[in-house]
Amino acid sequence: MGSERHTSVDEHTRSILVPHIGRQGAFVDALHDVQQAFGYLPEQALRVLADELKLPLSQVWGVASFYDQFYSVPRGRNIVRVCTGTACQVRGSQAVLQRLESVMDLKNGETSADRAFTLETVNCVGCCGLAPVVVINKKVVPNRDVERVIGDLPKGNEGDE
Amino acid sequence: MTWSGLSETCRRGTRVMNKLASAADLAALRARLMAERQPGCKTVKVCTGSACRSADALEVAQALSRELAQAELPVAVEHTGCQGLCQLGPLVTVQPEGTFYGHVVPFDAPKIVDLAVKRGQFVSHLACPHPETGRPVRSADDLPFYSSQTRLVLRYCGMIDPMRIEDYIEVGGYEALARVLQEMSPKDVIAGVKRSGLRGRGGAGFPTGQKWEGARKAKGGRKFVICNADEGDPGAFMDRALLEGDPHAVLEGMIICAYAVGNCREGFVYVREEYPLAVQTVGTAIEQARAMGLLGENILGSGLDFDIEVRRGAGAFICGESTALMFSIEGKRGMPRVTPPRSVESGLWGCPTCLNNVETFANIPLIINRGADWYVTYGTSGSKGTKVFALSGKVRYTGLIEVSMGISTRQVVFDIGGGIEGGKRFKAAQIGGPGGGCVPEEHLDLPIDFESLDAIGSAMGSGALVVVDETVCMVDFARYFLQFTQQESCGQCPPCRIGTYQMLRILERIVEGKGNEGDLERLEDLGRLISETSLCGLGKVAPRPVLSTLRFFRSEYMSHIFKKHCPAGSCSALKRLVIGPDCSQCGLCVEVCPQHAVIEKQDGFTIDQVICVNCAACVTACPMECILEDTGEGEPNERNSADHPDH
Numbered sequence: 032m033g034s035e036r037h038t039s040v041d042e043h044t045r046s047i048l049v050p051h052i053g054r055q056g057a058f059v060d061a062l063h064d065v066q067q068a069f070g071y072l073p074e075q076a077l078r079v080l081a082d083e084l085k086l087p088l089s090q091v092w093g094v095a096s097f098y099d100q101f102y103s104v105p106r107g108r109n110i111v112r113v114c115t116g117t118a119c120q121v122r123g124s125q126a127v128l129q130r131l132e133s134v135m136d137l138k139n140g141e142t143s144a145d146r147a148f149t150l151e152t153v154n155c156v157g158c159c160g161l162a163p164v165v166v167i168n169k170k171v172v173p174n175r176d177v178e179r180v181i182g183d184l185p186k187g188n189e190g191d192e
Numbered sequence: 193m194t195w196s197g198l199s200e201t202c203r204r205g206t207r208v209m210n211k212l213a214s215a216a217d218l219a220a221l222r223a224r225l226m227a228e229r230q231p232g233c234k235t236v237k238v239c240t241g242s243a244c245r246s247a248d249a250l251e252v253a254q255a256l257s258r259e260l261a262q263a264e265l266p267v268a269v270e271h272t273g274c275q276g277l278c279q280l281g282p283l284v285t286v287q288p289e290g291t292f293y294g295h296v297v298p299f300d301a302p303k304i305v306d307l308a309v310k311r312g313q314f315v316s317h318l319a320c321p322h323p324e325t326g327r328p329v330r331s332a333d334d335l336p337f338y339s340s341q342t343r344l345v346l347r348y349c350g351m352i353d354p355m356r357i358e359d360y361i362e363v364g365g366y367e368a369l370a371r372v373l374q375e376m377s378p379k380d381v382i383a384g385v386k387r388s389g390l391r392g393r394g395g396a397g398f399p400t401g402q403k404w405e406g407a408r409k410a411k412g413g414r415k416f417v418i419c420n421a422d423e424g425d426p427g428a429f430m431d432r433a434l435l436e437g438d439p440h441a442v443l444e445g446m447i448i449c450a451y452a453v454g455n456c457r458e459g460f461v462y463v464r465e466e467y468p469l470a471v472q473t474v475g476t477a478i479e480q481a482r483a484m485g486l487l488g489e490n491i492l493g494s495g496l497d498f499d500i501e502v503r504r505g506a507g508a509f510i511c512g513e514s515t516a517l518m519f520s521i522e523g524k525r526g527m528p529r530v531t532p533p534r535s536v537e538s539g540l541w542g543c544p545t546c547l548n549n550v551e552t553f554a555n556i557p558l559i560i561n562r563g564a565d566w567y568v569t570y571g572t573s574g575s576k577g578t579k580v581f582a583l584s585g586k587v588r589y590t591g592l593i594e595v596s597m598g599i600s601t602r603q604v605v606f607d608i609g610g611g612i613e614g615g616k617r618f619k620a621a622q623i624g625g626p627g628g629g630c631v632p633e634e635h636l637d638l639p640i641d642f643e644s645l646d647a648i649g650s651a652m653g654s655g656a657l658v659v660v661d662e663t664v665c666m667v668d669f670a671r672y673f674l675q676f677t678q679q680e681s682c683g684q685c686p687p688c689r690i691g692t693y694q695m696l697r698i699l700e701r702i703v704e705g706k707g708n709e710g711d712l713e714r715l716e717d718l719g720r721l722i723s724e725t726s727l728c729g730l731g732k733v734a735p736r737p738v739l740s741t742l743r744f745f746r747s748e749y750m751s752h753i754f755k756k757h758c759p760a761g762s763c764s765a766l767k768r769l770v771i772g773p774d775c776s777q778c779g780l781c782v783e784v785c786p787q788h789a790v791i792e793k794q795d796g797f798t799i800d801q802v803i804c805v806n807c808a809a810c811v812t813a814c815p816m817e818c819i820l821e822d823t824g825e826g827e828p829n830e831r832n833s834a835d836h837p838d839h
Binding site for chain 1: 242243245246247278279281423424425426427428429432433465466467468503504505506507508509520521522523524525526527541582584585586590591622625656658660664669672673676680682
């Protein structure tokens with residue numbers, strides 16, 4: 032039930048926070064660690080975090096919502112990010128994004144219903160020499176290899192397709 | 193990682209992780225490391241910077257290690273940071289011959305091992321072709337890409353293994369620190385940096401020595417040194433490459449800064465979350481420096497206590513602004529504050545804080561080692577030394593470059609970059625990212641330094657240099673940058689929050705062919721207003737790409753507004769699909785058009801431009817390939833129905 036789930040989130044979050052308690056300005060780092068554990072920032076985890084770090088929940092939410100890399104909703108198991116940095120833009124990242132939107136049947140920023148994929152954009156990953164690039168689960172992939180790499184990814188729920 | 197284990201077996205010496213208690217210990221260690229390296233010792237250096245890694249450099253390195261092991265050759269495969277020529281990655285250099293190979297794939301490993309390593313030959317068919325003659329190039333220095341550069345800050349980037357502090361010490365690393373601690377007073381250090389004329393490489397170009405002096409004079413028992421590695425400019429990757437390729441040079445610069453500033457025990461490196469490899473590399477470097485006693489308490493027995501911590505950003509461009517960055521380290525929303533007080537007086541947690549860019553810190557050991565008098569021989573009167581640029585866009589050779597200040601844009605684009613790819617025509621070089629401006633063809637001979645760029649409304653910025661050719665629409669390019677700054681505006685002050693939004697709306701209308709008379713004047717007014725009244729640097733420079741393109745490419749804007757025509761032919765809303773003369777009248781386009789926009793007339797088919805949505809279904813269907821994209825001003829009878837459908 033709900034309360035059971037809360038307990039496990041509570042405990043997990045508390046264990047993540049142990050090294051951060053008492054460290055000055057550890058808050059953003061703590062958010063990173065919580066997100067790494069859950070894949071996003073569950074509301075309950077933020078409540079625990081506020082409690083443990085003795086901060087008002089409003090402030091916790093204020094910071095979490097300020098930064099683009101913190102997510103308040105669950106995301107896909109595989110993250111496909113189209114780089115829209117200048118060099119990629121000049122070499123056609125918009126066309127790459129449009130192509131992936133139609134191939135994956137997702138709009139920019141959306142997660143597929145089976146949570147296999149999230150498609151989003153990222154501001155420059157610094158691989159401008161290979162532009163345009165797509166980042167697939169932290170691996171920077173040049174445009175020509177994108178479909179192959181996506182095809183090789185484990186989707187988890189194969190039967191759903 | 194598996195590869196470090198593999199390469200370790202054939203490496204010279206063992207890893208040294210004893211604490212160095214004095215400068216003499218450091219010198220002794222260096223002497224030992226140099227003695228252990230046998231003269232003529234063979235090594236294979238594989239570039240494993242981010243760009244080469246995404247081109248499978250790690251697989252290449254593994255294949256090379258495997259081949260070497262099979263051939264029972266005691267040769268090390270060294271993983272270096274970015275070697276610069278990202279376009280031709282993965283890059284492999286075989287030492288001591290210095291033969292240089294590009295676009296290496298794992299399949300090439302046996303040939304490289306057998307011919308280049310074992311027999312010391314030059315494998316010409318794997319080498320890079322010379323951009324002019326097309327002949328295979330033997331060593332990297334024979335390529336104009338490298339020979340036209342002045343690599344001072346990048347001298348070890350791509351040469352040493354960034355994961356091994358021993359490699360850095362062997363080439364003389366931390367000697368500047370030892371000299372500073374032994375022979376120089378903090379005042380001497382500051383005087384030296386001031387005399388070198390070094391200016392901040394993060395964009396604003398503030399004199400570094402003056403900043404350090406300010407931080408030293410500020411009253412406070414607790415001071416901080418921060419390295420700004422929140423390189424958010426789209427198109428910039430200099431800081432990433434430096435942190436990934438030569439992290440210890442940055443750390444050494446920071447420790448020297450801490451010594452000069454005084455009362456400073458803590459430092460931070462604030463790195464973008466989007467650079468996982470840089471976070472990892474600099475983290476490893478800090479651990480190794482700590483293990484060696486180069487960070488922590490009583491550094492080299494001098495009594496200096498200083499340690500560094502890595503803090504990760506979280507995807508907010510605005511955190512590259514120094515006051516916002518400090519709030520972010522404090523665990524708050526990264527929103528800039530009004531200055532003064534300047535950070536050197538009241539920065540992180542209200543303490544005096546000296547914040548510099550990655551490249552600025554990397555310059556420091558160089559200035560200490562070689563002296564300010566040597567350093568000022570590079571550069572121009574107002575801008576000393578070199579500048580690292582991330583060269584990208586439509587040039588033949590993209591990558592990480594370093595040039596002496598004052599070099600011309602022409603040399604960068606045509607000598608180093610090898611000119612425009614695909615034989616297209618150069619249009620502009622955009623320098624400084626979203627806070628910079630463009631250098632058009634008529635200013636190609638303009639020297640690249642702080643003053644000259646400022647004079648034409650461009651900016652050095654952090655060092656992104658994106659080359660665009662005739663196929664790029666400058667209006668859309670300006671819109672792209674403004675869209676970026678508008679999204680990244682923290683929303684605190686109205687000129688930036690509302691002003692950039694209004695400018696963006698006007699630009700969006702123009703690229704959609706819905707621009708009006710007076711739009712350009714409105715853009716200029718808004719741009720000036722935003723520049724003058726925004727709270728922080730981001731807002732102040734946000735209108736620059738628009739104002740700069742308006743200055744040099746006004747006719748392109750006019751063409752969009754008054755002729756509904758994109759001269760570069762790239763704005764999709766201004767494209768028209770028309771039926772060409774080869775039409776066989778098969779009628780497939782009529783069938784597939786979801787909008788029923790293809791109309792049969794007496795003299796054949798035409799596309800009704802009012803109904804057409806440019807979906808290109810007809811282009812795919814047409815067996816004769818005769819449905820064309822019309823981007824020109826001609827054929828007015830095809831276009832007149834489309835001009836201003838909603839007016």
